[in-house]
Amino acid sequence: MFCNDDQPMFNIGVIAELLKVHPETLRIWEKHKLVEPARRNKQRLYSNNDVKRLQFIHYLINEKGLNIAGVLQIISMYPCWDTKHCAGGSQPKGENVNLNKPCWKEQGTYCYVIEDKADHCGMCPHYNKDCQAN
Numbered sequence: 005m006f007c008n009d010d011q012p013m014f015n016i017g018v019i020a021e022l023l024k025v026h027p028e029t030l031r032i033w034e035k036h037k038l039v040e041p042a043r044r045n046k047q048r049l050y051s052n053n054d055v056k057r058l059q060f061i062h063y064l065i066n067e068k069g070l071n072i073a074g075v076l077q078i079i080s081m082y083p084c085w086d087t088k089h090c091a092g093g094s095q096p097k098g099e100n101v102n103l104n105k106p107c108w109k110e111q112g113t114y115c116y117v118i119e120d121k122a123d124h125c126g127m128c129p130h131y132n133k134d135c136q137a138n
Contacts, residue, residue, distance in 0.1 A: 009056075012042035012049035019050050023062050033061060036072050038079065053109070057085070060108035082108060082115065 020027040033039055034048070039057050041048040050058070064070045064078060084090040085108065093107025093114050105115040 009052040012044065012051050012054075014050045014055065016041075016048045016050070019055060019058065022055070023058060025062065030058070033058070033072075036076065038072070038075060053090075056109050059111075079108070081105070084109075084115075 014022075016027045016030055020030055023030075030039075030048075034041065038061050039050075039054055041050045041054055043049065061075055061079075064075045065072075068074075070078065079085050082105075090109055092110040103114055107113040107115050
């Protein structure tokens with residue numbers, strides 16, 4: 005059977021129980037455009053990828069101590085946040101891995117999409133040669 009991680013399946017009560025948050029918390033996160041669940045008959049339905057996004061948001065707020073503005077800033081650095089069919093992260097052995105950027109989709113992996121100027125600089129042979137000379 006084919007499993008589509010973007011297929012809306014779970015209602016807000018199920019997700020709130022899974023994350024151990026009040027449903028109103030999920031509505032607030034939605035209001036701030038941190039996640040945009042599908043709607044069917046005015047009911048919010050979350051996909052597996054929505055759940056992964058919400059788990060990452062929950063981690064940033066509860067483990068890293070960020071507020072909603074901080075979370076918005078962090079997720080703005082993930083070009084794949086709203087992308088369907090994101091492949092997920094890479095293990096640290098990968099060449100294009102940013103160890104400062106944990107993957108939101110696959111816990112324990114890192115984002116391998118190079119989008120930040122700092123990522124480009126770190127991959128540049130001139131940058132690495134200058135760092136090794138010091």
